[in-house]
Amino acid sequence: MCGSLSFPRGDPLPGGGRMTSYPGRWLVVDLSRGSWEWITVPREEIALFLGGRGLGALELWRRVPKGADPFGDENVLIFAPGTLTGTDAPCSGRTTVLAKGPATGYYLKVSVGGHLGISLKLAGVDGLVFLGRAPRPQYLFLAPGVARLEDAGDLWGRTVRECTRVLKDRHGAEAEVACIGPAGEKLVRFASIMTSVYNAAARGGIGAVMGAKNLKAVVVDPRGGRLGVADPPTFRKLVRKAREALYNDSLAYDLHRFGTARDVDLLNELKLLPAYNFQRSHLPGEMRELSGRSWPELGYLKRIVGCGGCIYCCHRFTRVDEGPYAGVYSGGPEYETVAALGSGCGVTEIEPVLAANELCNDLGLDTISTGIVIQWAMECYQRGLLSREDCDGLELAFGNGDAVVELVRKIGHREGIGDLLAEGIARAAEKVGRGSERWAMQVRGLEHSGVETRGAYSYALAFAVNPRGPDHLHTECLAEFGGTKEAVEVVEKITGDRRYAVPDTVEKRAEIVRWHEDIYAVSDALGLCAFSTTAAYGIDEELAAGLFRAATGITMGPEEIMRAGRRIVTLERCFNLREGLDPREEDRLPWRIMHERQNDLLSSDPVITPEKLRTMLREYYRLHGWDERSGVPLPETLDMLGLSFVKEELP
Amino acid sequence: MRWVMPGRLLVEEERCTGCTSCVLACSFAKEGFFSFSRSRIRILRDQEFADFRPRVCVQCAEAHCISACPVGALSRDGATGAIVLDERACIGCRKCVEACPYGGVAFDEEREKPLICDLCGGEPACVEVCRFPEAIRYQEVGG
Numbered sequence: 001m002c003g004s005l006s007f008p009r010g011d012p013l014p015g016g017g018r019m020t021s022y023p024g025r026w027l028v029v030d031l032s033r034g035s036w037e038w039i040t041v042p043r044e045e046i047a048l049f050l051g052g053r054g055l056g057a058l059e060l061w062r063r064v065p066k067g068a069d070p071f072g073d074e075n076v077l078i079f080a081p082g083t084l085t086g087t088d089a090p091c092s093g094r095t096t097v098l099a100k101g102p103a104t105g106y107y108l109k110v111s112v113g114g115h116l117g118i119s120l121k122l123a124g125v126d127g128l129v130f131l132g133r134a135p136r137p138q139y140l141f142l143a144p145g146v147a148r149l150e151d152a153g154d155l156w157g158r159t160v161r162e163c164t165r166v167l168k169d170r171h172g173a174e175a176e177v178a179c180i181g182p183a184g185e186k187l188v189r190f191a192s193i194m195t196s197v198y199n200a201a202a203r204g205g206i207g208a209v210m211g212a213k214n215l216k217a218v219v220v221d222p223r224g225g226r227l228g229v230a231d232p233p234t235f236r237k238l239v240r241k242a243r244e245a246l247y248n249d250s251l252a253y254d255l256h257r258f259g260t261a262r263d264v265d266l267l268n269e270l271k272l273l274p275a276y277n278f279q280r281s282h283l284p285g286e287m288r289e290l291s292g293r294s295w296p297e298l299g300y301l302k303r304i305v306g307c308g309g310c311i312y313c314c315h316r317f318t319r320v321d322e323g324p325y326a327g328v329y330s331g332g333p334e335y336e337t338v339a340a341l342g343s344g345c346g347v348t349e350i351e352p353v354l355a356a357n358e359l360c361n362d363l364g365l366d367t368i369s370t371g372i373v374i375q376w377a378m379e380c381y382q383r384g385l386l387s388r389e390d391c392d393g394l395e396l397a398f399g400n401g402d403a404v405v406e407l408v409r410k411i412g413h414r415e416g417i418g419d420l421l422a423e424g425i426a427r428a429a430e431k432v433g434r435g436s437e438r439w440a441m442q443v444r445g446l447e448h449s450g451v452e453t454r455g456a457y458s459y460a461l462a463f464a465v466n467p468r469g470p471d472h473l474h475t476e477c478l479a480e481f482g483g484t485k486e487a488v489e490v491v492e493k494i495t496g497d498r499r500y501a502v503p504d505t506v507e508k509r510a511e512i513v514r515w516h517e518d519i520y521a522v523s524d525a526l527g528l529c530a531f532s533t534t535a536a537y538g539i540d541e542e543l544a545a546g547l548f549r550a551a552t553g554i555t556m557g558p559e560e561i562m563r564a565g566r567r568i569v570t571l572e573r574c575f576n577l578r579e580g581l582d583p584r585e586e587d588r589l590p591w592r593i594m595h596e597r598q599n600d601l602l603s604s605d606p607v608i609t610p611e612k613l614r615t616m617l618r619e620y621y622r623l624h625g626w627d628e629r630s631g632v633p634l635p636e637t638l639d640m641l642g643l644s645f646v647k648e649e650l651p
Numbered sequence: 652m653r654w655v656m657p658g659r660l661l662v663e664e665e666r667c668t669g670c671t672s673c674v675l676a677c678s679f680a681k682e683g684f685f686s687f688s689r690s691r692i693r694i695l696r697d698q699e700f701a702d703f704r705p706r707v708c709v710q711c712a713e714a715h716c717i718s719a720c721p722v723g724a725l726s727r728d729g730a731t732g733a734i735v736l737d738e739r740a741c742i743g744c745r746k747c748v749e750a751c752p753y754g755g756v757a758f759d760e761e762r763e764k765p766l767i768c769d770l771c772g773g774e775p776a777c778v779e780v781c782r783f784p785e786a787i788r789y790q791e792v793g794g
Contacts (some may be wrong), residue, residue, distance in 0.1 A: 306670025313668040317701030
């Protein structure tokens with residue numbers, strides 16, 4: 001029943017006899033048939049799409065037919081570690097996971113850290129594609145020279161921790177596990193894939209795609225595997241340079257010590273913290289324990305944790321030792337989790353947030369969407385659209401942390417009201433109706449992440465054009481706040497003037513977004529954490545191109561690599577256009593962001609009106625060489641980017 | 652060869668983040684490629700409880716590995732203080748692996764030889780990537 005794949009073991013010089021960190025060896029597994037094939041990505045395609053997210057987007061474009069059901073056999077699930085993943089290039093351990101997304105019905109890419117990417121690369125797999133649907137629950141086991149589909153009947157129904165424990169007992173502690181929890185199995189539209197136990201490929205329902213394929217886990221044992229680079233002396237020199245730049249960034253050490261949630265209290269003081277489902281951007285009263293900075297002294301922080309190959313290590317391991325939540329332990333929480341399940345729900349105590357975070361991680365749920373969906377339900381409760389009875393007896397008032405925790409559990413198991421919420425906020429609001437769409441913080445079916453976009457115009461624009469929906473993980477424009485000297489320098493480099501390092505103007509936002517979009521796509525393609533390029537500013541296009549060149553032996557310059565980033569972004573756009581995206585209707589922000597002023601904000605004009613957004617969009621389309629009105633790439637732009645092949649499939 | 656002060660690696664387990672940057676850096680520095688199996692430093696990782704334990708030669712004074720070696724393939728380098736292996740003499744019997752109370756001797760299953768840290772001649776690659784966590788530091792000793 002479970003065959004073994006023939007594997008080119010010990011092939012030391014794949015990629016046409018050259019030593020390279022990216023031989024381009026992809027494994028395609030057809031789950032319906034239980035068959036597989038190896039494909040080799042031509043070097044010309046690696047030069048154009050780099051690796052990771054780029055080649056993943058190309059595979060997705062080629063393999064998913066227009067109109068495919070995200071939960072159907074025609075959808076594919078792709079794991080694509082970066083070009084540099086598996087090397088010691090700093091912060092290069094990331095993997096992009098792709099599919100047609102169940103939340104939106106559009107393009108979905110999700111980036112995940114942990115140790116999955118390194119393990120895949122060392123095991124000799126540059127990309128992994130799952131087609132079809134397994135006839136019964138299965139998992140894939142990979143090691144250098146070995147690949148097997150195994151029965152997962154005994155794992156189905158288990159939580160992420162339980163499943164990982166069983167698989168590590170079976171395959172060894174060094175084996176890396178990526179799996180779904182009960183939420184993915186039950187097709188919750190914001191289910192995650194978890195790896196290294198606590199690292200989430202979180203957004204857009206990627207875990208539900210895996211669940212629909214009856215695929216419980218991917219297990220990778222990297223032992224015995226190896227990876228080289230084309231030009232070791234140059235690579236070594238550039239890695240050292242990148243590392244020094246990252247160590248010296250003024251944000252870096254703080255990120256290491258206190259994590260992504262380090263400044264929740266500061267954001268609150270600046271009145272930039274989403275609260276009460278974006279009704280406010282400030283939590284009144286004492287809330288300091290929501291800040292990562294306080295967790296060491298309060299005793300919650302037990303260990304600082306790093307993804308594979310990271311030199312920052314911003315991840316946390318936390319535990320509650322006493323009180324009603326004693327025994328809660330998990331990875332995180334990250335800033336977004338605190339904003340989604342804490343401040344957004346009006347919760348000012350950290351312990352219920354830790355408990356909700358633990359449940360999300362263990363059931364395999366995206367903490368952002370889970371929190372936003374709960375916030376929407378809380379506002380429905382506040383406004384009398386949902387009664388206590390509708391909520392299975394839960395007192396769903398803002399600030400009730402215990403209710404948040406219980407609701408997370410119900411969502412993960414699709415129990416009671418959890419079944420409605422598990423469909424995501426757009427579908428839930430459609431059912432509840434009566435104006436609740438107006439406080440449903442979503443666009444195209446994806447829940448808006450925890451950034452007060454009315455006070456951050458680059459983010460607002462970036463959210464509106466993000467192919468997967470409104471969040472910060474397609475283009476992180478932290479620089480617009482001018483929070484560090486490096487951030488101001490980046491804005492100056494992009495716009496020519498450091499005056500534009502302010503977040504509440506429409507001017508130059510399109511330029512800022514487009515530059516960040518390009519470098520972000522390059523980061524995802526190379527497997528670099530976006531923190532190394534767009535939050536701390538250690539790796540720029542020059543270094544990225546140099547590292548790519550030294551790792552693969554493929555000629556690459558800084559302008560060329562940014563053009564590759566643009567190519568990736570444009571192809572993603574085209575995927576959505578092929579699916580029927582109407583940018584004039586759908587490049588937008590949640591109703592509340594566009595129509596309700598956020599009066600907590602210190603900004604003079606705290607709302608992104610349709611007019612403002614249109615102004616920014618028009619400029620953004622123009623910079624891209626897209627039609628200024630329709631937002632569709634012009635034929636000559638596609639030709640210039642080497643994307644002529646998409647033209648015949650566009651409407 | 653450049654003369655350096657004898658030194659040693661100091662490991663503080665509870666500061667280890669499990670990132671394996673040291674493992675990748677070590678294998679690249681010593682072998683020219685990236686590998687978990689060919690690194691002198693390893694990390695025992697329990698991801699669920701974030702319990703990470705680096706294992707590497709700490710150049711202890713007793714050097715049980717040297718006395719355990721039946722063929723005298725291990726000795727101490729007078730200049731760096733590091734334990735060095737005479738690969739031609741080594742018979743791959745793993746006595747040194749078993750003898751080390753710190754679990755500091757890795758074993759290369761492909762070549763059937765122990766992998767022992769030589770401190771990279773006084774600038775250990777693993778220390779360079781652990782600057783923020785400081786789970787591994789290099790201490791020069793003697794004088």
